[in-house]
Amino acid sequence: MKIEKDEYELPVYEQVMDQYGKFADDIHNGKIVSAYALDRHGVIAAVSKMAFGNGMGVKIEHSMDARELFAPAFGDIVAEVPADKVGELSISYTVIGEVTDDAKFAFGDTEITLKEAEDAWTGTLEQVFRTVxxxxxxxxxxxxxxxxxxxxxxxxxxxxxxxxxxxxxxxNCEYDSAKAFERAGAKVITKVFRNMDAADIVDSVNTFEKEIAKSQIIMFPGGFSAGDEPDGSAKFFATAFQNAKLKEAVEKLLNERDGLVLGICNGFQTLVKLGLVPYGEVVGQTPDSPTLTYNTIGRHISKMVYTKVVTNKSPWLQGAELGGVYTNPASHGEGRFVASEEWLDKLFANGQVATQYCDLDGNVSMDEEWNVNGSYRAIEGITSPDGRVLGKMAHSERRADSVAINIYGEQDMKIFESGVKYFK
Structure with missing residues (x-):
């Protein structure tokens, strides 16, 4: 879909809004199955990325002007439309090509395999930003x-x-986390730990203590608390909760009210540093404790990952299918789970390994395409001995009806619903 522009190359906004409105209608009516908003790189960059994502090939119409394929096209949109729906579109459009199943890019007499193109794309900065x-x-x-x-x-x-x-x-994940719990039927209290001066810190500790006393669940959300400084991720989080008042409040929630604790991403790192996983209590770490460290590629990763549920011991996993595969976004620099062989055997034997990184078919391996951070035995999440504390790296809270709908696989592990149901 090309937008109309005036003699100054500015969009004709009345036409733009009309076409965008019709485009939205075509999406809602099931006529458009995927779309990509073009930018300065033009059509070829857009269809290439779309092809890389689904492993399909693309054949560009021979009538297309080669100069247009790489020209900036701000405001234009490439849409994928089922062949039998093209004639039903309400937008003004030009057919630029078709999707093929031969994993090749084809235009005129030129053919490039999908692998060749993807290797060229990803390999350009491989020595600077490692992917393997x-x-x-x-x-x-x-x-x-x-x-x-x-x-x-x-x-x-x-x-x-x-x-x-x-x-x-x-x-940075408190809003998504709150929404997930509210959607599951819980009441949510969110409080900011203020640290501008000593008085702020004292007041924050007292506030946190009071709010924990009123709660049944503590959720440590994701993000980069204090910029992951000093000395690595979640140190600030963990230091605050080792305060005697907060430590006692957490222990009362777990031991006197049968409470639950959940930590995702930065929250998982917090649980590990506190000892809530794998020990089930605030005891800190010892030199031989399991921990989370830097990804094997030495930098932050951000992609959808697939995880396999390998235990049903935890209340948090009662809504998940044992052996089921789920997909959620992962975004972290220190997500690699490491532990001694003794600890790894113990965690599996006790049912404390909650989830493992896997491929779409549930095959677990050390392949970095799937085990994105190089975790030992591909472990993505673990629990406390009784399962009431769960820590995991992938963001199960980042899901909604219109989020990542083009990603294959089930996204809802029903963690939040299971946590709420536990108390009913």
């Missing part, structure tokens, strides 16, 4: 399923549990 580490391996990993009926039952039932979400400078 020196530790890359396709080694297969065992993925035993822990199936048990010995699941913790809450002794303190409540119609609507309250979730406390602490927010620190650098936290």
């Amino acid at each position: 580490s020196d530790e890359a391996s396709d080694e297969k990993v065992e993925s035993p399923l822990y199936d048990t009926k010995d699941i913790v039952i809450c002794g303190h039932k409540i119609a609507q549990p309250t979730v406390f979400i602490p927010v620190f400078p650098g936290t």
